[in-house]
Amino acid sequence: MKQSQLSILFPRQEEVTYREIPEETWHDLGLDILAEKVASQPQEVQLIRRVMMSLTADPRVAAFRSDVFEDIMRHPEIRERLMKLLDKVKMFYDYGVVNRHEGDETSIWDLMHRLEEYHDYILTVEAIRECLSDKDLVSEGLTALRDAVDQIYRDRGFEALRRDVEEMRIAASDIRSLTVGINVNERFEAVSLGLVSVNAKPFTRSNLLKNFLTSVVPRDEIRKEADWNGSYNYYPANTETGPLGSIGQTIEKAVVFRNPLAALSLARVPAADGSGNVPRQMDSAASMLTSRIARKLRDTLGQYLNVSVKEMADLIPELAFYTRWAEYIEKKQKAGWHFCKPQARLNRDGAAGMEAEGLYNLKLIATEKPENVVPNNLVFDREKRVYVLTGANRGGKTTVTQAVGQLFILAQSGLPVPADRFSYDPADSVLTHFPADEDKTLDLGRLGEECRRFRELFVRCTPDTLLLLNETFATTSFEEGYFIAADAVRAILGRGTRTIYNTHMHKLAQDLDMVINTGDAEGKAVSLVAETKEGKHSFRVVIAPPEGQSFARDIAEKYGVTYESLTAAKETN
Structure with a gap:
């Protein structure tokens, strides 16, 4: 995303770099569908994508954005005025600043566009100043914006621009x-x-x-x-x-x-x-026949070439980003869903970590009632670096895996997260390896495609990355899949990347201490289980040995397909 110096989304631009998460991650975490629900117009979907797909591990950026959002959330009147502003500055919002080419500056069309740009610039400055002037703001982003806009407004050149633009628009309005x-x-x-x-x-x-x-x-x-x-x-x-x-x-x-x-x-x-x-x-004929207006426009507007129209125009989508999300979250809170302000750790001590309490997957909002959702807790710390998550089908493994990825991307975008508490070290990227579509596996085969994709992801991983694997290496025989998965987890552990590996290979989780946690890596791989009670899914994940055969035995006994049950049934017939 192009960044301007006057920004409430991209602070300290000379110091911070961003990495774009892959398109697959955006889709695998269900954020494509979520963005469409948050946006009110098609162009806002692209805006949301561009902001949320750009990540930096700098915790100051996440804290800066989170504070801005909290200010906007605390003041619904700000959001109301901002929405009115969007209606007034449609040229800024829908099309941005007109791109000009060399030699076009004398065109009547170009001059008219510039006149409209300056008009929208004036409206934006006045609206933002009015919107923020009397508010008890606490965020660095909005207080800096308020001061900058107030300085622009008080400058004598701004008053001259406003007067000249008003006069020129009245003159141009004669053309019908x-x-x-x-x-x-x-x-x-x-x-x-x-x-x-x-x-x-x-x-x-x-x-x-x-x-x-x-x-x-x-x-x-x-x-x-x-x-x-x-x-x-x-x-x-x-x-x-x-x-x-x-x-x-x-x-x-x-x-x-x-x-x-x-x-x-x-x-x-x-x-x-x-x-x-x-x-x-x-164009030439129009410029010739309207030469008087064109000369006046050119002479008047030429005095204001140093006005930062584009910088102000770039603020409009940033304000829209915060406002649309505030509207969405406020609506969901009224319906009973809980969110919390994430806390980015500004002073990291050791390996990148995370503490989440009461987390849930945002996709559940579309299908469940708040009271029916089972929240979960999860921690990444110096010891717990890789979770091997096992459990029965439809027990919530993929749901929890997605939820953790959602937490990071939402939090680093400055947004409240679906949890009771979330403290974390920001990720430099969120990478996912979910089952590939069939049409992507024709050349290499499914296992070959999985291996290729995994290697591409692995070389991008750092100790600050979040890696989410869903049934990786499950498209071959158990023996082959187990061998590849064990090597992959050992390599991930050596890199120190925070990882959740959701798999049906219970043996991999059973053998962690014998096969995986035997090297020089500081952290460890831990068995995480989608818990069952009395043969039923609890949809809660806990640190525990894999249930494996014991769970299968419970299911078999429940439905009468153990050897004892089957032979007893034969004798009674």
């Missing part, structure tokens, strides 16, 4: 329509066009309700001269789609612009007869 002349060849294809006049009144639908063909076929209605005589009727090219979409051919798609002049600069024409440069001809 353009009269365009289109020359055609014998095949009725557009070969050139030009601007006939700039008008202070808009065209309106003619009282003579005829379509284009019926207006030109009768010979007595075809004019001999092209000179304006004040008696032309106006026929909308397409009343359903609005602005001009294509000249000389059927209009295919509506294009809606905040500034109606922009529609003409994008008009498409047939390439026949050398007419490909028609839009540029239109």
Whole structure:
């Protein structure tokens, strides 16, 4: 993500670097679906992705963001005003600052865009100042923003800009329509066009309700001269789609612009007869006929080239990010779901750790009631570096694995997390190895694909990384899978990476002390079990030896398929 110096998401930009998590991680943790629920517009989904997929292990960034979010959460009136601001500055929010190319600065279209940009800049400064001025803010991010915006507002140059922009917008607002002349060849294809006049009144639908063909076929209605005589009727090219979409051919798609002049600069024409440069001809004609306005705009706006319009524009999506998440979490809290402010450890002591109490998976919000969800506790510390998680199918292993990844990404984005308490050392990346789609395994086979993907992830791991493995190496025979998995876990342990390995290989968990925890690594691999009680899933994970055969025995006895039960049933028949 591009970062500006005035930011409430990316502090200390000269000191901090970010790593982007893989697309697979975003999908494996269910965050793609979650982002769509949080966003209110499609472009906000991309915004949420861009912020949350960029991670840094610097705890100061996580703490900075978390404090900003807490301020915004404590002041719902700030969110309300920010939403009104988004409605006012649609050019900033939907399209960003217009990209200009060398030589375009004299174009009337470019000047009009710049005028609108400055107008949105003024609205943004005034709205943010009003929004934050009288609030008891505690976060470094919002207090710094408040001071910076107040300084901009009090500068004498800002008042001059506001006055000049208001005057220029009033002058430009006199333009309400353009009269365009289109020359055609014998095949009725557009070969050139030009601007006939700039008008202070808009065209309106003619009282003579005829379509284009019926207006030109009768010979007595075809004019001999092209000179304006004040008696032309106006026929909308397409009343359903609005602005001009294509000249000389059927209009295919509506294009809606905040500034109606922009529609003409994008008009498409047939390439026949050398007419490909028609839009540029239109631009030149417009600039010539509106030269007085263009000169005034250029002279006025040229005084403010040093105004940080883009820096202010980049703040709009950042404010939207916090606001949309605040709305989502507030709504879920009212429905009974609990969240807490994460605590990034600013002074790390030893290996990267984590302490989570009452954690749950956000995906459960869509399918369960809060009172039916079983929370879990989990700790990473100097000793517990790798968890080998075993248990029965549908016992919650994958749900817990996903939940831990969600905690880190949400927390490092500055957001409250689904837990009662969460203290952690931020991760430099979150990597996942979940079962691959069948179409990705055609060339190497499923085991080959798993091995290739695992190696790619492993070389990216550091002691600050969080690695989540889900049924890795389970696509081959038990003996082969066990051999590969044991080597993989030993290597992970040697690197010190915080890891959860969710697997059906109970023997791997049984042999940890004999096979895995025998090297020089400081930490250890620990057996974690999705607990069952009386043959039923508790959906709680605990540090314990794998249940393995004992669990299978309980299930067999419950359904009467032990040797004793089966032979007894035979004797009674």
